[in-house]
Amino acid sequence: MNAKTPSALRTVVAALMLASSLTLxxxxxxxxxxxxxxxxxxxxxxxxxxxxxxxSSRSFEVTRAGTVSATLxxxxxxxxxxxxxxVGIPLADxxxxxxxxxxxxxxxxxxxxxxxxxxxxxxxQIYDPGTLTSVAAFTINLIYPS
Amino acid sequence: xxxxxCWAVAAAVCMTATGCTSTTAPEEDDSGITPLVFNTETFAxxxxxxxxxxxxxxxxxxxxxxxTLAAVQTPGGAALTTPxxxxxxxxxxxxxxxxxxxxxxxxxxxxxxxxxNPGTYCAxxxxxxxxxxxxxFAMRIRHP
Numbered sequence: 059m060n061a062k063t064p065s066a067l068r069t070v071v072a073a074l075m076l077a078s079s080l081t082l083x084x085x086x087x088x089x090x091x092x093x094x095x096x097x098x099x100x101x102x103x104x105x106x107x108x109x110x111x112x113x114s115s116r117s118f119e120v121t122r123a124g125t126v127s128a129t130l131x132x133x134x135x136x137x138x139x140x141x142x143x144x145v146g147i148p149l150a151d152x153x154x155x156x157x158x159x160x161x162x163x164x165x166x167x168x169x170x171x172x173x174x175x176x177x178x179x180x181x182x183q184i185y186d187p188g189t190l191t192s193v194a195a196f197t198i199n200l201i202y203p204s
Numbered sequence: 205x206x207x208x209x210c211w212a213v214a215a216a217v218c219m220t221a222t223g224c225t226s227t228t229a230p231e232e233d234d235s236g237i238t239p240l241v242f243n244t245e246t247f248a249x250x251x252x253x254x255x256x257x258x259x260x261x262x263x264x265x266x267x268x269x270x271x272t273l274a275a276v277q278t279p280g281g282a283a284l285t286t287p288x289x290x291x292x293x294x295x296x297x298x299x300x301x302x303x304x305x306x307x308x309x310x311x312x313x314x315x316x317x318x319x320x321n322p323g324t325y326c327a328x329x330x331x332x333x334x335x336x337x338x339x340x341f342a343m344r345i346r347h348p
Contacts, residue, residue, distance in 0.1 A: 123313070126312075144283055145312070146274065146275055146283070146312075146342075147246065147274045147275065147312070147342060147344060149246070149248070149342075150246050156248065156274065156275045156277070156340075156342040157275060157277065157281070157283040158274050158275045158283060158310050158311060158312050159283055159285075159310075159311075160282070160283040173311065173312050174311065174312065174313045175312040175313060176270070176272065176312065176313050176314055176346075178244060178344065178346070180312065
């Protein structure tokens with residue numbers, strides 16, 4: 059456009075350009091997306107004493123299906139004592155832990171048990187398979203989905 | 205020309221106002237949908253060689269029912285990986301007429317999931333041919 063273009067014509071062109079740009083810019087029908095929450099895990103440290111011939115268990119609740127891992131980290135400050143480690147379901151009357159999987163293992167830094175679980179209540183248990191000669195302090199790390 | 209210019213501006217305003225009409229479906233009325241409430245029951249017992257056992261449960265809403273053979277143990281409590289048969293059906297007298305079944309080792313994730321309507325059903329555990337001695341078992345039944 060130049061100085062000779064009638065002002066009314068310039069107004070018309072400007073109005074049409076404005077309408078076009080507003081129409082194109084304003085029409086966004088894409089709904090905002092909600093990012094999915096990042097799956098998380100929970101870690102609990104189960105430490106207590108294991109009696110000779112005894113067992114000790116702790117319950118936990120899983121609120122999201124996933125993998126549970128149990129690591130026997132320490133037993134009686136020894137690296138040579140094998141004990142039993144298991145994961146299962148607690149009995150309804152609270153009287154014990156029914157083990158689904160168990161191993162007899164030395165303490166270590168990597169999980170000795172990993173299991174897929176659904177939502178629900180579970181328990182981890184340590185037991186003396188006949189190797190203890192005195193009460194033994196133990197530590198178990200448990201990681202499960204939350 | 206000024207007359208035309210005024211109409212152009214008016215037309216521009218109308219185009220902007222009407223150009224962005226998103227058509228969205230009217231919101232559905234979901235007041236009639238009852239959210240599922242799940243109940244988890246534990247069925248534990250002893251299974252003999254060639255034996256079977258079942259547990260009755262009641263489903264209150266149509267929905268998924270999950271059976272988990274959680275544990276198979278020696279009578280002394282040692283965990284086994286022995287596979288057993290599990291199934292679901294309708295109780296009939298002293299037996300469970302199974303409509304779905306499979307053989308599975310124990311685990312902590314449901315091995316059998318079926319959709320059931322409200323009613324009374326049975327969850328069964330049976331020796332599928334793997335047992336050589338009596339075992340203890342524990343099963344979880346999660347149902348609406």
